Amino acid sequence: MNIKILKLIGIVSLTVLLSNCNLGLQEEFDFEPEALTENPFENMTALEWIESRSPGIMTNGTYNVNEFDYLLAAIKKAGMENEYNQTVTKERTYLLLNNNAFTGSGDVIQIVTGSAFVPLNQTAEETMNRVDTPVKLEKLKTVLRYHIVTTYILQVPTLFNRDTDYLFQTLISGDDGLIAFKRNVIYQMVINSSTAPLPLTATSEFENVLSHNYQFLNGIGHVIADPVRNKPY
Numbered sequence: 763m764n765i766k767i768l769k770l771i772g773i774v775s776l777t778v779l780l781s782n783c784n785l786g787l788q789e790e791f792d793f794e795p796e797a798l799t800e801n802p803f804e805n806m807t808a809l810e811w812i813e814s815r816s817p818g819i820m821t822n823g824t825y826n827v828n829e830f831d832y833l834l835a836a837i838k839k840a841g842m843e844n845e846y847n848q849t850v851t852k853e854r855t856y857l858l859l860n861n862n863a864f865t866g867s868g869d870v871i872q873i874v875t876g877s878a879f880v881p882l883n884q885t886a887e888e889t890m891n892r893v894d895t896p897v898k899l900e901k902l903k904t905v906l907r908y909h910i911v912t913t914y915i916l917q918v919p920t921l922f923n924r925d926t927d928y929l930f931q932t933l934i935s936g937d938d939g940l941i942a943f944k945r946n947v948i949y950q951m952v953i954n955s956s957t958a959p960l961p962l963t964a965t966s967e968f969e970n971v972l973s974h975n976y977q978f979l980n981g982i983g984h985v986i987a988d989p990v991r992n993k994p995y
Contacts, residue, residue: 807980808856809837809846816886823882825861827987832864832871835886839893840903845910845933847980854981855911855930857953860972862987864889870989874902901995907933908991911941914982917974921945927958938992953990964992 803811816834817826825831837846846856864870865880872878875892893902910933915921921928924945932939942958945951951971954964969990976983 801977803976803978806978807847807849808854808858808978808983809843811976811978811983812837812846812858818885820883824865825886827860827862827865829861830858831886832861832889833859835890836864836870836902836906838887839890840899840906842903842906845906849980852979852981853912853914855913855915856978856981856983857909857911857990858976858983858985859909859989860985860987863989866988868988870902870905873905873989873995874898904934904995905989908939908941908995909989915943915984916977916982917945917949917951921951924949927955929959934992940992941990951984953986954992960992963994964990 806814812830812834815830817829818831819826837843848854859870862869865878866872867878869878871880871889871892875898880889893899911930912933913920913930915930921943925947927942927944929940929942932941940960942954942960942964943951944953944955944958946955951974953969953971954960956965958965969986969988972985972987974984976985
């Protein structure tokens with residue numbers, strides 16, 4: 763049997779098959795996406811969110827670096843619960859310092875107490891007891907105030923133009939309280955980048971935001987793993 767005959771048999775078979783099919787047209791339908799649009803934190807203040815992320819659990823004598831046990835202890839030590847729990851205004855951006863932002867060289871504990879050393883199994887509350895002078899306490903308050911901005915900074919549309927530095931005021935008044943945000947070309951949020959119009963003491967420690975746009979009842983939060991600054995505390 764040659765190739766032409768095989769082709770002819772195939773064509774005839776296909777024709778018979780199609781002539782016996784009685785399939786109706788597929789009905790039209792409207793696609794309804796199932797994306798979740800609810801905001802899970804809309805009824806929580808920033809403080810309540812931080813409390814929910816402070817389990818107090820240690821592994822091998824240290825906290826999970828991605829949680830917020832030290833931040834909660836610092837807020838309580840500084841007596842700044844009202845700043846994180848206020849509902850008078852939603853025009854607030856909270857830079858959420860995770861545990862990693864407190865426990866390394868140049869991080870919050872060293873900035874405030876002069877030493878980065880934290881013994882194994884020492885709780886965040888015990889560590890904050892090292893803030894034992896008025897000078898240290900005021901320095902801790904200054905650190906926290908610099909990480910609260912008096913504008914609601916949503917990545918889009920607030921940082922509308924990519925690779926552009928935008929200046930905002932923190933709870934520290936004057937030029938010393940300015941902070942710069944930028945959405946770079948790969949859509950990362952950057953704080954105090956080297957191109958920001960700030961003193962060299964600020965731009966020397968730029969910070970990429972780890973996760974962003976936690977929308978709270980009283981503002982918005984962005985997680986960072988190192989403290990940022992304008993001038994040295």
